Every structure is written in structure tokens, then in C-alpha cells.
Amino acid sequence: MRKPRIDLLILIIIAAGLGFLLFGGLHNHEKEREFSMRTVCMIQLRLIRDAKARWADQNQKSTNDTPTWSDLVGGKLVDEELHCLKEGTYSIGRVGELPCCSISGHSIQ
Numbered sequence: 397m398r399k400p401r402i403d404l405l406i407l408i409i410i411a412a413g414l415g416f417l418l419f420g421g422l423h424n425h426e427k428e429r430e431f432s433m434r435t436v437c438m439i440q441l442r443l444i445r446d447a448k449a450r451w452a453d454q455n456q457k458s459t460n461d462t463p464t465w466s467d468l469v470g471g472k473l474v475d476e477e478l479h480c481l482k483e484g485t486y487s488i489g490r491v492g493e494l495p496c497c498s499i500s501g502h503s504i505q
Contacts (some may be wrong), residue, residue, distance in 0.1 A: 459492035
């Protein structure tokens, strides 16, 4: 028959091991979530870039012109105003410039 002290020690070791596994899993999940949000943001920035180019072609605009969200959404170039999943804001910018996100690391090249 085992002594209660040994059973308690085994239980503590098992609980500590599970805690380390759980913490490691949450840490990896957070990295994956951040990667996914950054990827979606970059895809949306590309959509904005392409919509600006189509808007400029359709409306004979130059590289000094800057569309607004109503130009892009109202012209059926983008379904709705886009938003960064990490609560950043998009700057459309002028035609010929890349759009940008206010979150560091969320950009297209």
C-alpha cells in the first residue's frame, strides 16, 4: 500500500506537467492567431490596392488622385469598407501608392 505523501507528490507532478502542456498550447495558439490576422490584413490590403487601380482606370484618374471608401464601395469595386481584424485602420492612399494598416507588421510589399 502506498503512502498518501507519495500519491500527493505524483498528483502534483501530473498537474504541473499538464499545466506546462496547456501553457505551451495556448502560446502556440496565440502565435497562429496573430499570423492569421496578419495574413487576412495583407489580403485585404491587396484588395484595396487592386480596387484603387480599377477605380483609377474606370475614372481616368492619375497617380495624384486619392479615392475614398465611398468611391471604392459605391463603385462596386469592394463589397464593404474593410477593417483590420486586429482593430487597425486602413489608409487607402493615392493611386500608385500602397495602402497601409496602422498595425506594425501589417503591410504589403
